Amino acid sequence: SAEDSEAFVTLATTDSYCKGAVVVARSLRRHGTTRSTVVMVTPNISEQSRFALKDVFDEVIPVDVMDSDDHVHLSWLGRPELGITFTKLHCWTLTQYSKCVFLDADTLVLCNVDELFERDELSAAPDPGWPDCFNSGVFVFRPSLHTHGGLLDHALQHGSFDGGDQGLLNSFFSSWPAGDISKRLPFVYNLNASSFYSYLPAFQQFGHNAKIVHFLGAGKPWSQREESRSLTMQQFVCLWWKEYLSDTTSSTAGKQQQVRTSVCSERAAEAEADEERLQHRRLWEAGRADYLGRDTFQNIQKMLDRFLD
Structure with missing residues (x-):
């Protein structure tokens, strides 16, 4: 069958990206995909991760x-590590499959997305930074x-205008912005963090319809490097950890889970206060202003006094 x-x-x-890949596979399975799951791995991946x-x-x-x-372009981006993303092009060699959906390893699937296979090459969602470019974190090929x-x-011949796979794929599949509208995936199939900040009202209105979340940027859910995250982003990070730890049964995993849960709730509280x-x-x-509550003249006076001290 086609499936x-x-x-x-x-x-x-x-x-570390293997951790992300494990979550991609688990989240696809959890939501009942009927398709195969494939991961491409580079030679530096340890035996344990494989x-x-x-x-x-x-x-x-x-x-x-x-x-x-392409060090010149990659250094413009300030992301020299992106060169490796050219490895992504190997996905076109998987000719044992007639159609595939590529998902970056820093994505989390939130529901069944098998309907993506009804789309054709190259279908992708707009990139929030430049909506006439697609984001190459999720695409049908x-x-x-x-x-x-x-x-x-x-x-x-042309290199890549951003030194990474996204620039190359956008110039190769150049009809995407003005071509067949069915190749333009709704943004909820590749919802990335920056949009939470650039257009918060829309995120609050439509964010609960998210189908695939993409943890773009240097701070990944699995990395130690924490970025200030909105409450919603924090919830997605907690979901990511829940998925990551879901199949680990050892007692250390249990302890990790407890630590993570308490850290998650602390972070959520911080994020809520920030929000x-x-x-x-x-x-x-x-x-x-809330003139009868926290913005009474007295409170403002106190704040100014503290500030001027």
Whole structure:
């Protein structure tokens, strides 16, 4: 059947991204996908990580590292590590499948998204930074050695305008912004953090319809580096951890789970306080001060005194 020849594909280029990939596979399974799950891994991935991946994916496929070696453009971006994303192009060589959906390893699937296979190449959601470009964290494609060759030629001749796979794919599939509207996926299929800040009212209105969350940027859910996150983002991070720890049965995992849960609730409380401060400031700036409550003259006087001390 068509379903048997279709797959969700992701890529792990470091051991820490393997954690992300495990969550991609688990979240797809949890929401009842009927398609195969495939992860491509680079040679530097440890035996232990491969083992963890074999546990949750239908197929683990070793691929070579391709680096754009485009240091000039990558340094413009301030993200030299993005060169490795050229390895993503290997997904077009998976010709044992007729159609695939690529998901970056820093995504989390929140519901069944098998309907994506009704779309054709190259379907993707707009990037919030420049909506006439698609974000390459989630896209529908058809494996083909012909397309793979074309992409490599294009890379050699033109490089990538951002030094990463997104620039290359956007210039190769250049009809995306003005072409077939059915190839433009709704933003909820690739909801990324920056949009929570740039257009908060829309996020509050539509965010609960999110289907795939994309943890863009340097601070990943699994990394130690914490960024200030909105309350909603914090909830998504907690969901990510819940998924990551869902199948680990050892007692250490249990302890980790407890630590994570308490950290999650602390962070959620902090985020809620931040959110409240932000909301208060927004109302104040919009001229809707709470003159009978926290914005009484007395309270403002106290704040000024503290500030001037």
